[in-house]
Amino acid sequence: xxxxxxxxxxxxxxxxxxxxxxxxxxxxxxxxxxxxxxxxxxxxxxxxxxxxxxxxxxxxxxxxxxx
Amino acid sequence: xxxxxxxxxxxxxxxxxxxxxxxxxxxxxxxxxxxxxxxxxxxxxxxxxxxxxxxxxxxxxxxxxxx
Amino acid sequence: xxxxxxxxxxxxxxxxxxxxxxxxxxxxxxxxxxxxxxxxxxxxxxxxxxxxxxxxxxxxxxxxxxx
Amino acid sequence: xxxxxxxxxxxxxxxxxxxxxxxxxxxxxxxxxxxxxxxxxxxxxxxxxxxxxxxxxxxxxxxxxxx
Amino acid sequence: xxxxxxxxxxxxxxxxxxxxxxxxxxxxxxxxxxxxxxxxxxxxxxxxxxxxxxxxxxxxxxxxxxx
Amino acid sequence: xxxxxxxxxxxxxxxxxxxxxxxxxxxxxxxxxxxxxxxxxxxxxxxxxxxxxxxxxxxxxxxxxxx
Numbered sequence: 237x238x239x240x241x242x243x244x245x246x247x248x249x250x251x252x253x254x255x256x257x258x259x260x261x262x263x264x265x266x267x268x269x270x271x272x273x274x275x276x277x278x279x280x281x282x283x284x285x286x287x288x289x290x291x292x293x294x295x296x297x298x299x300x301x302x303x
Numbered sequence: 304x305x306x307x308x309x310x311x312x313x314x315x316x317x318x319x320x321x322x323x324x325x326x327x328x329x330x331x332x333x334x335x336x337x338x339x340x341x342x343x344x345x346x347x348x349x350x351x352x353x354x355x356x357x358x359x360x361x362x363x364x365x366x367x368x369x370x
Numbered sequence: 371x372x373x374x375x376x377x378x379x380x381x382x383x384x385x386x387x388x389x390x391x392x393x394x395x396x397x398x399x400x401x402x403x404x405x406x407x408x409x410x411x412x413x414x415x416x417x418x419x420x421x422x423x424x425x426x427x428x429x430x431x432x433x434x435x436x437x
Numbered sequence: 438x439x440x441x442x443x444x445x446x447x448x449x450x451x452x453x454x455x456x457x458x459x460x461x462x463x464x465x466x467x468x469x470x471x472x473x474x475x476x477x478x479x480x481x482x483x484x485x486x487x488x489x490x491x492x493x494x495x496x497x498x499x500x501x502x503x504x
Numbered sequence: 505x506x507x508x509x510x511x512x513x514x515x516x517x518x519x520x521x522x523x524x525x526x527x528x529x530x531x532x533x534x535x536x537x538x539x540x541x542x543x544x545x546x547x548x549x550x551x552x553x554x555x556x557x558x559x560x561x562x563x564x565x566x567x568x569x570x571x
Numbered sequence: 572x573x574x575x576x577x578x579x580x581x582x583x584x585x586x587x588x589x590x591x592x593x594x595x596x597x598x599x600x601x602x603x604x605x606x607x608x609x610x611x612x613x614x615x616x617x618x619x620x621x622x623x624x625x626x627x628x629x630x631x632x633x634x635x636x637x638x
Contacts, residue, residue: 237558239373239411242533243480243507249537251353251363256536258356264528268521269512275558277373277411278356279310281482286452289459289479290505290543296452304424306574306612310373311403318487318497320402325490327398332376335390336383342424344574344612345490346444348482357371357409377614385554385564392557412557413511415616420586423593423613430586438625440507440545444574445604454603461599466577469591470584476625478507478545491572491610519621519631526624546624547578549616
């Protein structure tokens with residue numbers, strides 16, 4: 237019954253990788269807290285790099301600076 | 304003054320259907336909790352089926368399996 | 371399979387009222403979008419009035435001013 | 438270490454404007470709460486006007502009515 | 505730089521279990537998407553069982569019915 | 572009409588500081604994007620340090636280590 241929201245920048249995660257995240261998080265909640273995987277919901281939000289900031293600047297700007 | 308976020312998979316909800324959700328949720332909060340509809344905010348997020356998982360697998364995979 | 375998050379101020383909503391919200395939103399999603407109620411998840415967050423702002427001021431301050 | 442999520446309608450915010458929001462929120466949290474800007478994360482979600490409701494109707498409908 | 509929000513019912517998760525969730529999700533994102541663990545943020549929300557619904561009823565009610 | 576959610580650890584933010592955050596974010600959105608302050612909603616979530624992780628470990632653990 238848990239709900240997990242994973243937010244990342246949109247930089248090419250494949251369907252297979254997203255499936256791995258869904259599977260991995262669901263298993264983790266079963267292992268650690270004995271949560272029923274059948275009702276564990278996982279959502280993934282992919283945001284443009286202009287729409288994500290850390291350290292006061294956007295990821296777009298950081299990428300240009302070589303981060 | 305409530306804020307409601309509705310998350311669904313992106314599978315063809317029309318503008319009219321989304322308007323019905325907004326209206327319905329706003330009325331529900333007025334009926335049940337006497338919340339002022341004028342300041343009730345409702346947002347709807349539509350996610351790709353690759354980005355939504357339940358039971359440890361993505362909706363894309365479930366759809367292929369006939370769910 | 372939808373996920374709905376309802377956020378309100380903590381001002382005495384009862385367990386029965388919260389149950390009505392859960393039932394009402396789940397039915398709305400079934401009626402409007404034919405979503406399966408069995409996997410519709412609804413969560414309710416109740417926030418202190420100091421932690422909710424509209425119009426640039428907190429609900430606590432607005433309540434004191436007679437809103 | 439704070440996390441801030443800003444949700445607006447998708448109506449033409451530029452990369453520069455979004456960078457200003459990221460910078461401004463990060464500075465605000467440093468000024469008010471002495472939070473370390475290096476680990477302050479800001480995300481911006483831009484939603485279609487069909488997917489945002491206030492007062493029981495969508496922004497799309499309100500815009501048509503001249504709001 | 506990912507942000508992950510885990511939402512569960514408040515039913516006795518210990519600090520150690522929550523630390524395991526934080527560690528596990530952070531490692532998963534590094535393994536699957538090569539995300540830098542240093543800037544991966546994980547938050548955990550624990551909700552009262554009255555405030556969580558599935559299948560149109562609250563977890564409190566389901567627990568009473570023996571679920 | 573924007574909605575902003577600020578998430579911080581619960582470590583003593585006062586009502587006045589939270590009011591400053593609400594005011595500051597609302598003004599920022601008006602200045603940068605010309606958003607109407609009357610319908611800008613700001614919510615603040617304060618989480619226990621056990622429930623917040625960065626770098627794969629909880630803030631509680633980091634605080635004990637002297638961070």
